[in-house]
Amino acid sequence: MVSRKKVLLVAPDGKTTFKWRNTMIKWDVPVINSPVINSLAIALSTILLAYLVRFIMDQLLKRIAKKIKVHLYDHLLEVVRRPIFATILLYGLYLSCYPLHISSDPLTIVQKVINTLIIAFWVFAGMEFGTFFVDWAYERKGQTLIQLRTKPLFIMILKIVVFVVGSYLALLTWGKNATALLTSASVVGLVLGFAAKDSLANLFSGVSIMADAPYKIGDYIVLGSGERGHVTNIGLRSTRIMTRDDVEIIIPNSVIGNEKIINQSGGPSEMYRIRVSTSVAYGSNAEQVREVLLKVGLDEELALNDPKPEVFLVSLGDSGLIFDLCCWVKHPAQKNRLEDRLNTEMYNRLNEAGIEIPYPKRDVYLYKQN
Missing domain, CATH: 3.30.70.100 (Alpha-Beta Plaits)
Structure with missing residues (x-):
């Protein structure tokens, strides 16, 4: 702040004069230098930022999704809203630890725990969105890959993939050697694969039959051996048909997937x-x-x-x-x-x-x- 005041000046010859001079008024403001208060200020700012981002996503992004008129985007925004809020909040709490002058070892542990929690939030969000995506794809017209009986299989595969990726990132966060664990898991998987090769062959053939859809439940088919009947069930291990004599025939998918099948119900109609x-x-x-x-x-x-x-x-x-x-x-x-x-x-x-x-x-x- 600037102020004017009158100053008396004395010359060498003894003459006195008055002159106006501008001076600055200094205010002594006390500076808060408390680590606890600074930490609380960072934490409070982070909480406000997290709620602000959440409000923006609720208002702005939902309007964009409504304009697009695709229900998948609405659910995507609903799913990622929680992990984004948790990510901002947890990182803010981690930053609030710096003013407290905590030693490096405990601070490193806090950082790893927070990173693990953030990965867990995103893993659960990925699983939830994967389940919704399979349901959304199943309801789309014209697709034959995802059927009612294959929905649980696709959901399980997506959840396993998301869980494996999240576990790998969590191991890297804690500085563990994930390569050795992956190698051990590969060896165990190889042993189990040889032990259950027939079951795996039926499983993969079942998935192939469901994806390729050479026949569906209710179709009248003729097997390569001459048996004929309508399909009653298509499972992951076997296919079942009911003959005109009310005899149920169970064929492993690995067998039926490698032989000639005549679908008499195929074509534009069942005639x-x-x-x-x-x-x-x-x-x-x-x-x-x-x-x-x-x-x-x-x-x-x-x-x-x-x-x-x-x-x-x-x-x-x-x-x-x-x-x-x-x-x-x-x-x-x-x-x-x-x-x-x-x-x-x-x-x-x-x-x-x-x-x-x-x-x-x-x-x-x-x-x-x-």
């Missing part, structure tokens, strides 16, 4: 085409036979009219003309029933029309030798 063959004698009217067989397909209730039944003369056999009647059914499980009804009706209609159904004949000639 299945059935081909029934019959033979008529040579000399029969081919157009008359075609009309009789086509009438059989059109009159059958189980056969669909769209697509319509069709009749084809497929070959000239050894004993007669070979015709195929092709009809469609709603589901492959109706195959045997429709074949039985078509064969029965074809036999009756051909007999009524006077069309001969040939059968193999052999002429035996006996020669008398002298």
Whole structure:
């Protein structure tokens, strides 16, 4: 602060004069030099900063997420809000220890403990977000990788990955040699892999089947060995199908993953085409036979009219003309029933029309030798 005051000046000859002079007024302000108070001030400032960042994330970032209109981003902000708040708060508490002039060894331990707690906060946040991400990906349309039965598997894999990364960082924080532990874990994993190679083969085949989705629960499939039925369960170790005889067949995934599978429910719909063959004698009217067989397909209730039944003369056999009647059914499980009804009706209609159904004949000639 500047003040003006009048000063008396005396010259060498004894004359006196007055002059105004500007002077500065100094204020003696006491300076607080208490370590405890300084530490509390740093801690309080850190707490205020943490709440300020939390308020900014709650207000600003949520508005941005609402504009994007993606629920995944909202949950991401909700998950990272807690570890960010904890990171700022814990580091502030660590910085508040410096004014207290703590020795280096205890301060180092405090730093490692705080770093470990921060890593734990982020690990739990990563696990929570990984679980939500799998649920979000499962609900997306068009994806076939994540199914209802594979959700726990993907969640478990993500949690294991996050936990392993967090544990590795925690070991580095405490100055431990993580390489030796990873080597030991690799050896143990190798031993367990050889001991359970069949189970692991089924496990990986099950994951591959679920990811590739060659069939799904409810599909009607035919195995390479000839068994056919609908899929009742796709597990991590085996696949189960139920035959028309109500017999459940359990096939290890490592076996079913390496053989040919016919999915009769595949394609744009579950409709299945059935081909029934019959033979008529040579000399029969081919157009008359075609009309009789086509009438059989059109009159059958189980056969669909769209697509319509069709009749084809497929070959000239050894004993007669070979015709195929092709009809469609709603589901492959109706195959045997429709074949039985078509064969029965074809036999009756051909007999009524006077069309001969040939059968193999052999002429035996006996020669008398002298």
